[in-house]
Amino acid sequence: MNKRKKIAIIGVGLIGGSMALQLHEKKLSSKLIGVENNPQHAEEALEAELVDEILPLDEAIKEAEVIFLAVPVNVQVDLLPRILDKVTDQIVLDMGSTKADIIAAVQKHPKRGRYVATHPMWGTEYSGPKAAVRGAFEGKAVILCNKKDSDPDAVEWVEKMYTKIGMKLVEMDARAHDLHVAYVSHISHITSFALANTVLEKEKVESAIFQIASAGFESTVRLAKSSPAMWVPIFLQNKDNILDVLTEHIDQLVKFKNYIANSDQENLRSLIVEANKIRRIIK
Amino acid sequence: MNKRKKIAIIGVGLIGGSMALQLHEKKLSSKLIGVENNPQHAEEALEAELVDEILPLDEAIKEAEVIFLAVPVNVQVDLLPRILDKVTDQIVLDMGSTKADIIAAVQKHPKRGRYVATHPMWGTEYSGPKAAVRGAFEGKAVILCNKKDSDPDAVEWVEKMYTKIGMKLVEMDARAHDLHVAYVSHISHITSFALANTVLEKEKVESAIFQIASAGFESTVRLAKSSPAMWVPIFLQNKDNILDVLTEHIDQLVKFKNYIANSDQENLRSLIVEANKIRRIIK
DSSP states (O other), X not given: OOSOEEEEEEOOSHHHHHXXXXXXXXXXXXXXXXXXXXXXXHXXXXXXXXXXXXXXXXXXXXXXXXXXXXXXXXXXXXXXXXXXXXXXXXXXXXXXXXXXXXXXXXXXXXXXXXXXXXEEOOOOSOOSGGGOOTTTTTTOEEEXXXXXXXXXXXXXXXXXXXXXXXXEEXXXXXXXXXXXXXXXXXXXXXXXXXXXXXXXXXXXXXXXXXXXXXXXHHHHHGGGGSOHHHHHHHHHHTHHHHHHHHHHHHHHHHHHHHHHHTTOHHHHHHHHHHHGGGGGTOO | OOSOEEEEXXXXXXXXXXXXXXXXXXXXXXXXXXXXXXXXXXXXHHHTTSSSXXXXXXXXXXXXXXXXXXXOHHHHHHHHHHHHHHOSSOEEEEXXXXXXXXHHHHTTOTXXXXXXXXXXXXXXXXXXXXGOOTTTTTTOEEEEEOGGGSXXXXXXXXXXHHHHTTOEEXXXXXXXXXXXXXXXXXXHHHHHHHHHHHHHHHHTTOTTGGGGOOHHHHHHHGGGGSOHHHHHHHHHHTHHHHHHHHHHHHHHHHHHHHHHHTTOHHHHHHHHHHHGGGGGTOO
């Protein structure tokens, strides 16, 4: 980790931009190259000095020693094989919210070893380079998937890099990853979107309904501001796990509904006492 | 509002304790009397100097000029008529999360005019006097219900008091209040409780599932730490509105489920674009 590297970041939005800030701050990069299809985002990324220059994909691949992929997960599945086609000994990593499909897309690629599958557990409900946050990722978990399929030197650099930016390394196979994130990330986004829509529907007949909304409502609904370009592909790539968790969550809501309908104090109390055990996890 | 008043707070927990801090800070009270059935809470309230002394209910009513009711909503319905039986010209107000049942409980009481029905839109997922927060309520909305049934002098003091502690006055009849809060407060608690239970159930087979939980999950699930003693009575008193909003919310979740099951990108995108309109409300 002594030598700084030339790093390309494909997709300089919330995640790519925040990563650029960290790589620079932790002196991990000798040069930061952005690849960005959206001209406005490209301009904003340069203005905010997230990257040193914006280059076309092929030039960026050629110049970089490490390539970060920070694009929506549907784009990743298309892009990663094409990037591996062109790498010699560069390290390639993605930071996407699903892992099984992207790993499957390059499983038999001759350059599979150059790719390290990762998922840093950080994000916000905003998007684009202007949403980039300084000091993001610090203290959070990062999941590395199917490490044994990546070359040791690539894994070593990636692990040292994440450790240096303050992340806690967690290992998991891709299937386990996709199941776990369905429960502790993806479902939260669906409940927030659905809750926003529930209340926005009601606002059509009760126009002042948001006048009295407070912090509790805001907390449960803030993720509803998240971008469809990022989340539709995640929901579709992680379909089976998400359908499982959604079915279970709806069952839990139906329990509440039935106990409330029957004014069943004892069972309602038990459901809440059970839910309170989340205090063990969230201080 | 020139003259400070002797104020009794029935229930010195999260809400009562936070209100005590505000009344003291804004120089609204000449003396703060706590009434607290839980001996540990009584002791904690005195230690934290939330109140000047703890008195039995009857003595507190006799000594106070203003009486704040800050107990669970099922207790309110029992207690408010008994308090009004004993007041002469004191002002009595409650701060509960439901309004129709409590107002109905005293509608024909000869002292109905001394009572002002209010709901300051602030709270946290914690409870008890140790959870009291300095500067709570500031900048939040407070709802006054069925003002015309309260004596003008009582309304005047209550409105000036809430204004002085920085709250924005909103008027609503009790039925409208209960409907509105079902949508912008009560449902958020149910979705959080249900989400906590969904993931806690999964933890039984996937023990490391919380290792990777991030801020988004925490945000949607933090209300699941809320107390059953407070929330079971709210859900039962506001049963009809809550069943309506729960039914609508489950319908919204089922839409997501169906579109995901059918890999229907276009409709999923539309649901999220719709949900993004919450940006108009929550910055």
